[in-house]
Amino acid sequence: MLSIGSGQRVGIMAGSGVGKSVLLSMITKSTSADVIVIALIGERGREVASFTRDIINSHSSHKVVIVAVPADQSPLLRIQGAKRATAIAEYFRDEGKKVLLIMDSLTRVAHAQRELGLALGEQPTSRGYPPSVISLLPSLIERTGTSSGSAGSITSIYTVLADGDDINSDPIVDSARAILDGHIVLTRELAQQGIYPAIDVVKSISRLMNDIVTERHLKNAQKLRALISKYQENRDLIMMGGYAQGQDPELDTAISIWSDILAFLRQDYKETVNVEDTQTSLNTIVGSL
Numbered sequence: 001m002l003s004i005g006s007g008q009r010v011g012i013m014a015g016s017g018v019g020k021s022v023l024l025s026m027i028t029k030s031t032s033a034d035v036i037v038i039a040l041i042g043e044r045g046r047e048v049a050s051f052t053r054d055i056i057n058s059h060s061s062h063k064v065v066i067v068a069v070p071a072d073q074s075p076l077l078r079i080q081g082a083k084r085a086t087a088i089a090e091y092f093r094d095e096g097k098k099v100l101l102i103m104d105s106l107t108r109v110a111h112a113q114r115e116l117g118l119a120l121g122e123q124p125t126s127r128g129y130p131p132s133v134i135s136l137l138p139s140l141i142e143r144t145g146t147s148s149g150s151a152g153s154i155t156s157i158y159t160v161l162a163d164g165d166d167i168n169s170d171p172i173v174d175s176a177r178a179i180l181d182g183h184i185v186l187t188r189e190l191a192q193q194g195i196y197p198a199i200d201v202v203k204s205i206s207r208l209m210n211d212i213v214t215e216r217h218l219k220n221a222q223k224l225r226a227l228i229s230k231y232q233e234n235r236d237l238i239m240m241g242g243y244a245q246g247q248d249p250e251l252d253t254a255i256s257i258w259s260d261i262l263a264f265l266r267q268d269y270k271e272t273v274n275v276e277d278t279q280t281s282l283n284t285i286v287g288s289l
Contacts, residue, residue, distance in 0.1 A: 001221050001282075002184060002199075002206040003213050003275075006098060007146035007153035010206070011106070011176045014186035014198075015165035022269060023186070023197045024102055024159060025051060029058040030272045033100035033155070035092040039085030040068040041078050042108025051104075075112035079136075082109045086143050093152035101144055101154050107161040110137065110172045126171040127163075134171070138179050167203070182206040195266055202229045216287075217279055223286040227254040228261060253289060260285050 004010055012020050021043075028036060036059060040048050048068045055064055065088050069081035082103060089101040103109075113133045122130035144156040160176045165188055167173055177183050182205055190198035202225060210218060231254040237243045238255065245252055254261075264281055267273060 001201045001225065002182065002204050003209045003217075003221075004155065004182065004206055005208045005212040006155055007144075008181045008206070008208050009141055009144055009156045009158075009179075011158045011160045011180045011183045012186065013160045013162055013167060013173055013176070013183050015162050015188060018186045018188055018191050019196060019198055020159040020161075020186060021047060021051065021104060023184075023199075024104055024157065025054055026197070026267070026269060027157065028055055028100070028102055031100050033063075034097040035063050035065065035089075035099045037065045037085055037089045037092070037099060037101045038067070039082055039101070039103040040066070040070075041082050041103065041105065042069065042071045042111065043104060045070045045072070071108070075115040078112035079109060079116070082106075082140060086140060089154045089156070090143060093147050093154050094150055096150045096152045098152065099154045101156040103156065103158045105159040105161050106137070106140075106176060107159070107172050109140070129171055134175055137172075137175050141176075141179050181208055195262065196269075197267060199265070201225055201265070202232065217282070220279075220282045220286050223289055224261065224264075224282065226250070227257070227286070230254045231258060231261075257285060 012023060014020050028038065036055070038051070038055065040051060048070055052066055052068070055066070065085075067081050067085040067088070069078045085101065085103065089099045092099045110129065110133050113136045114129050117130035117132045118124060118128070122132060124130055141156070141158070144154040146153045158176065158180070160173050162170050162173050167185060185200045185203040186198045187200045187203070188198070190200060209221070213221075227250070230251050231238075234243060234251055243251070245255075264285055
């Protein structure tokens with residue numbers, strides 16, 4: 001549904017406690033990248049320890065680089081940690097490696113720059129963020145991607161914390177969404193329904209998907225996205241028993257296969273699914289519609 005190309009830059013956006021770090025861990029443990037660079041910026045010390053242990057157990061230690069600056073460190077160290085991790089990824093990209101850069105989280109980097117900016121006397125703008133915060137994000141993100149000088153690439157995934165689950169008007173979320181090549185939105189509503197990872201595919205997008213997947217795959221993804229959107233729009237009406245079958249053929253289809261859709265969207269923390277199996281499952285659900 002949200003296919004990511006090598007060298008793409010993607011944000012995982014959600015409020016606190018919805019599963020961003022768990023999804024990152026699932027992605028990192030299953031990757032086939034040559035080198036994995038992980039930047040844990042401003043996170044809890046316990047989370048740093050558990051995340052590091054999981055990754056080291058999943059991959060040989062010689063292909064994993066971890067830069068960790070916990071929340072109790074100074075804002076300057078947090079900013080330098082993000083820049084150091086990006087520089088390490090750039091080094092391996094220049095060596096021709098396929099690099100996966102994970103940064104958890106971009107928002108903590110922005111918070112660190114806000115502390116510095118305000119201490120230096122910058123004028124706060126939206127939600128107290130000075131202008132230097134908005135200029136820091138593109139200078140950091142644009143360093144990743146593909147290289148014109150080598151065959152290497154940096155596929156970067158950043159988590160973005162939406163304060164108060166505000167995906168639409170949070171300035172950091174909005175700035176990141178404009179800079180990145182796609183965003184994956186996690187919602188608390190799906191998490192409360194027991195759907196993990198709690199990815200809202202209707203609100204999420206991969207800007208490069210049209211260029212990297214087959215026409216059949218793209219059409220199937222568009223069909224499933226439309227069915228999910230139709231069901232979600234009428235969910236309250238269906239739950240109250242106010243919808244009579246036969247009024248909307250597309251909604252009838254969505255209701256009839258909704259259990260299959262939920263099974264497709266769910267993935268256990270320890271489960272690994274490759275691209276081919278996912279395409280087959282997607283085609284099984286909507287290919288004949």
